[in-house]
Amino acid sequence: MAKKEEIIEAAKETAKKVAVKAAQKAVEVASEVVAEAKEALEKAAPEANAKANANAIITPEMAKIPAGPLELKWTNYKNHQKLVNPANKRRLDVIVIGTGLAGASAAASLAEMGFNVLNFCIQDSPRRAHSIAAQGGINAAKNYQNDGDSVYRLYYDTIKGGDYRAREANVYRLAEVSNNIIDQCVAQGVPFAREYGGLLDNRSFGGAQVSRTFYAKGQTGQQLLLGAYSALSRQIGKGKVKMYTRYEMLDIVLIKDENGEPRARGIIARNLVTGRIERFFAHAVVVGSGGYGNTFFLSTNAMASNGSAAMQMYRHGALFANPCYAQIHPTCIPKHGDFQSKLTLMSESLRNDGRIWVPKKLEDAKRLQAGEIKGRDIPEEDRDYYLERRYPAFGNLVPRDVASRAAKERCDKGYGVNNTGLAVFLDFSDAIQRLGKDVVAQKYGNLFQMYEKIVDENPYENPMMIFPAIHYTMGGIWVDYELQTSVKGLFCIGEANFSDHGANRLGASALMQGLADGYFVLPYTIQNYLSDQIGVPRMSTDLPEFAEAEKAVQDKIDRLMAIQGKRSVDSIHKELGLIMWDFVGMGRTAESLKTAIEKIDALKKEFWSNVYIPGEANALNNELEKALRLADFIEIGRLMAVDALHREESCGGHFREEYQTPEGEALRQDDKFSYVGCWKYMGEDKEPQLIKEPLDYEFTERKTRNYKN
């Protein structure tokens, strides 16, 4: 019996072993199969991805471009869009980030309509946003000068100035509402310059053959912003806008709707005085946070101007369009030392009367560089007015990108006029002779004074020295015709979006676009979105989405504070700026851009392992603020280089040295690159995906830009 049992036991044991073995084998085989499948999948993925890339297209329908002829699109849109009735407006909250021309005008207009607005700015007062520093003027198609201007001509100049890389429908709308802006500002009490007859005066700006620029001395941006700030103040006083000064948005909160679609429902912001992280809910979020020119450290932007809001949108799925389109302004005061914190712009309006030149003879340039002679010592016949020579039709008033490159060309050849060899002259001696010193002083006095304070030299007696500097970013967050990003309920206005300037912005058009977006476009288009949101109740900021977003922000701050390395934030930012200027600057090549990407990747490691931030996170801490912004500038710098590398053509502010005409002019590749390059975030340290919005020119013939005849 015992034996039988033993035999059975043994048999069971054997069977078990066999079974285990078989199972093991099966598992092995299965895992092999899985591994193979995985390998095959991995192999296939990039191809599939690449295929998806090639096919990732934004159609005019997706961009919500209205049907119909160009001049009726905006009218048609307004006639058929959905509106929100007054009773429902009261129940809807809108967050507006920024108080520049776009942000302040949008916040004021939305509040006037009846929406509840929460408006945030990083400065101590909404009046200080960097729009205030715009000097020269604002364009409009009024044709008050009877010189042949029209909405169509402003549209055409803008499209052409942008090197045919902007959307036709958007630009036409911009030109259309330009006239309303001037009316609105005059009604607010903006003291534009006037003629003796009491009517408004105009002057000329680059890229136009008409005088359509309205101005208020050399302080046009200030006066327009104070107009918008007044309108905003009125709404704050009425309680329709709740103003949060010295607050910085650190993230946007997305909450899924009943169909699982994420919608922008609020923000996480840091109170810059107390360091407290706070949560805010709204039915929609509008971002007017300006451009990202400070990626270059030295730019004409204000010290606190930054690209972090754009990066927050980008990380949540909003597309970053044409990041490589950055404008280099030809007339800035040249750099004078390593301690330099920013570059100062000299208004483009100076090119109305100032003539740009360098010496004809190299030996004169050498003596200027050595400080042996001054500009006024060089006789007329030895001066090379190179813009008038190369571009007889537009002369000193060619668009900014053309003027900047021409200055670089002369300086590269050794004709620079100051000790660094990186400057050209902007000379008023002709104008002073023709008009008299008093008239010149009346027109440009404050600019001359500004120049004299910085350079310690009198520009009435000796020509000004100028050199190009980063000034504006045409690229930005992709928006549809309604100014909505690819995230539902998230809107982007002003310089922060990519919309209207193509590859190059004309002078006096930034003010126009900021105010067009804020006063006359967004307040309409946002209603098309909000009309569907009237049933959405105000949500609690205790929701898990808010808690998670706040925790992520807190973790990032903790991580930065914990590094305790050896380098100051500014020292790393200056290094980034040099990489950008040297390799992603005025003349780019495939090689320089690849170098830039490598260097930026290395700098990112350096930043995240060796930055030193003093003080506490939960208190006022300027160094922490700067570090948070720099972390994003590093990512933007890389994205700019990636975009510039992919765009194998020269257009507007983007100049690839491989693509130029024999005369050194930008050479577009319309057959390959006539599209908006939109980048989709794919995760930390992953390459972004390219999505294209083709620019099919339906109404305007594309030409090579010609400013010669």
Add this chain to the structure above:
Amino acid sequence: MDQYIDIKVRVWRQAGPKAQGHFETYELKHVFQGASFLEMIDILNEQLVAEHKDPVTYDHDCREGICGMCSMYVNGHPHGPDSAITTCQLHMRKFHDGETITVEPWRSRAFPVIKDLMVDRGAYDKIMQAGGFVSVNTGGVPDANAIPIPKPVADEAMDAASCIGCGACAAACKNGSAMLFVSAKVSQLALLPQGKIEAAARAKAMVAKMDELGFGNCTNTGACAAECPKSVSLANIARLNREFICAKFKD
């Protein structure tokens, strides 16, 4: 020609609104006179950060004299010894080798210190909210050339409107009065036909808010205009008084 100079900077340090403040003196060697005053403070802060000390907190932004953010009392003057400029436009060539430079925040009852050289100027915004505007909504306004405005009037309004709201006038005033700031806005809008309609009500509302917020009375000494970085004229105060008295008579 600009040289390199060695200086001492005596800076007001104050950890918070309620903390006791004190002066701290720092030595800076080899400062280029072509540097702006704020770039000098940047250099000082880089030095402090390298020594793991708390950098000096101060307001600044545009650095081209227009945003009105920078607000320092330098050697006893708002925006420093040079005239008609802001601190960010002040350059080190105004100082000499071996000099000790004293830097303080605005000191005025209505502008409490937040930290070091940073103050709270929210009171100016509140005055603006009380009436510093023309009551028009966006849209539905007449053509910009519908009402001609004589050039001298427009120019005068522009001069008044050039105020940058920095607060130097109130900081310079012994009484901490905001008269120059208020009068500049009242003047700009009262001069223009668009703003005339509400001129009396505006003057009353803004003056009442100014008094409520703790600004003092006008001293008539003119320190405000002398220190104003944008040379806003005392004539604006006369115009404000006229508007204000007219408004009172109408009551």
